[in-house]
Amino acid sequence: MESSNGNILVRLGDGRSQGFPVSTRVGEVLKTDTSPDGLAYIGALVNNDDVSLSFALEVNCAVVPITLRNQAGYRIYRRSLCFLLAKVVRERFPEVRFSIEHSIGTGFYCTFERETSAITEAEITTIENELHALVEKDLPIVRSKLSYVDALKQFEAEAQRDKYNLLRFRNPSIIVVYNCGDFSDLAHGVMASRTGMLPFFALYPYHNGFVLQFPDREDPHHLPAFTDQPQLFSIFNEHKRWGRILGLSTVGQLNEKIANDEIGDFIQISEALHEKKIAEIADKISAHADKVRFVFIAGPSSAGKTTLSKRLMVQLRVNGMLPATVSIDDYFLDRKDTPRDENGDLNFEHVEAIDLPFLNDHLLQLSLGREVEIPRFNFNTGAREFNGNTLQLQRGQTLILEGIHCLNPRLTEALPRECQYKVYISALGQLNLDRHNRISTTDSRLLRRMIRDHEFRGHSALRTLQMWASVRRGEKEWIFPNQPHADIMFNSALEYEMAILKPLAEPLLVEVKPDQPEYANARRLLEFLGYFLAASADLVPASSILREYIGESSFEY
Secondary structure, eight states: OOOTTSOEEEEETTSOEEEEOTTOBHHHHOSOSBOTTSOBOOEEEETTEEEOTTOBOOSSEEEEEEOTTSHHHHHHHHHHHHHHHHHHHHHHOTTSEEEEEEEETTEEEEEEEOSSOOOOHHHHHHHHHHHHHHHHHTOBOEEEEEEHHHHHHHHHHTTOHHHHHHHHTOOOSEEEEEEETTEEEEOSSOOOSBGGGOOOOEEEEETTEEEEEOOBTTBTTSOOOOOOOHHHHHHHHHHHHHHHHHTOOBHHHHHHHHHTTOHHHHHHHHHHHHHHHHHHHHHHHHTTTTTOOEEEEEOSTTSOHHHHHHHHHHHHHHTTOOOEEEEGGGGBOOGGGOOBOTTSOBOTTSGGGBOHHHHHHHHHHHHTTOOEEOOEEETTTTEEEOOSOEEOOOTTOOEEEEOTTTTOGGGGTTSOGGGEEEEEEEOOOOOEEETTEEOOHHHHHHHHHHHHHHHHHOOOHHHHHHHHHHHHHHIIIIIGGGGGGOSEEEEOOOTTHHHHHHHHHHHHHTTSOTTSTTHHHHHHHHHHHTTSOOOOGGGSOTTSTTHHHHSOOSSOO
16 A cells, blocks of 8 residues: 555665655665675565666565675676677677577686687687776666567567577567667566676686676675686587587577477487487496496486486496495484584585495495495484395495485595596586576576475475575585586486476466565566476476476386
8 A cells, every 4th residue: 555645655674664756766765876795786676576776666565675695686797797798799799699608607608609710818808898898887778668579570680580589489569678778688587777787797718708707696896716617518518519419509499399399309309318328427337347336426406316326227237237226315314413504404405414424334334345234214204214224235236326415525435436436417408598698507407396396295386495595505515516526427407398397387486475585586487487388298208307306207216
């Protein structure tokens, strides 16, 4: 309801409530442009939805300003910098096919393709200098609207076929774009209202392109040094090559396959590429069967560790090996002994949630050919149980273990390195919305987990979203730093999966309401899924990694 003088009531972050005229901009209700730590406010949460500072307030609301320390603010920051980068490249090098490809560390890898030559360090420096000049000018970034027909005409005239294709499978009457000077681009989320809000970035030459480096959310005043991750980059490149084989790199192209009833063949080829890669991993292990006794599979949440371990076991059997499996989860400490985080909550992501001495002792005994009794962790009671389940490795037999910490050296201190083979798995898709807007690999895993949590654990989407920040902190602390210990990496992304997950995730996400802090994330994911046409889950093979999340797998979990 409106306040008595006809204004709307705005409740600010400090607890004050004040009346303002309808259509007052968010930036006008704030006392200052910066937070107490000196960071510029880049946007705000209005009734738990992220908006720009130029957003017009129409109803009674709570307004909380955000900086790039906030998750939503960080997305605004990165999205806005990518917009400015696309503007500079288009204006300075109009002949170039420019794409923002994928994340690497705290930056995005960008490609710069033209017929005449590769990009030079001098040209990268020019782009970086022009970006800084744009920030110094503090130009407005303006949100505007086009009719659907006018938007199609504009992107077709500008030869931006990727954006044209993306819109071709949608039918809203109005298309939102952002403009800065003469440059405009599709809006895939909120952007900063001015270029001056984006001072922290750097460009580094890398392979045939460059990396746009962002600040770290934890220490945004300083840019982290760029750290090369050659294995990760190789996996992305491999998946990009797969995309070329499959004839697909953007959502519009995927939608085209669905609309043309070609998705069944596409799914079969995607799954065959997965199977081929798993067979290659099995061949590498088999080639060293005289030394390798333990195969460790690690990766972040919802990467597909369990299904990979089962499919790898099948391929090893094809090679004449007889592998056994053990889950690291069965070596969890009893709940009463589990470490707690800074909020006093049980921290299941911590490496010391595992009984490390007990696990190391079992691994040592198994390596010596001795028999051990494998525990079974009861997740209902929160305690380990012993039911007489014994294991003894026979001569030449290999044990497969999977869990988020399996690359951490502390898990395997008792074992010589030469008897171990370590596999890192993650979902690192190369599919983008369009050439300037990538799809977050984190979002892919979040949607997988949300559906699995609902299907098999009875959790709501709200609960999954509430836990996700803690999961991500654990990954950053305990999983990602151990990637370099891997002998090989496996990319579990399937370029068709969003078309399958869409009809399963959307009903869950609409249950998250505006009075809940997770609403902005839920709404963002719903808008993202809106770009995809849906495909039937019946087309997904029973052995697919995706079945770990949507059900009806041929494997037992």
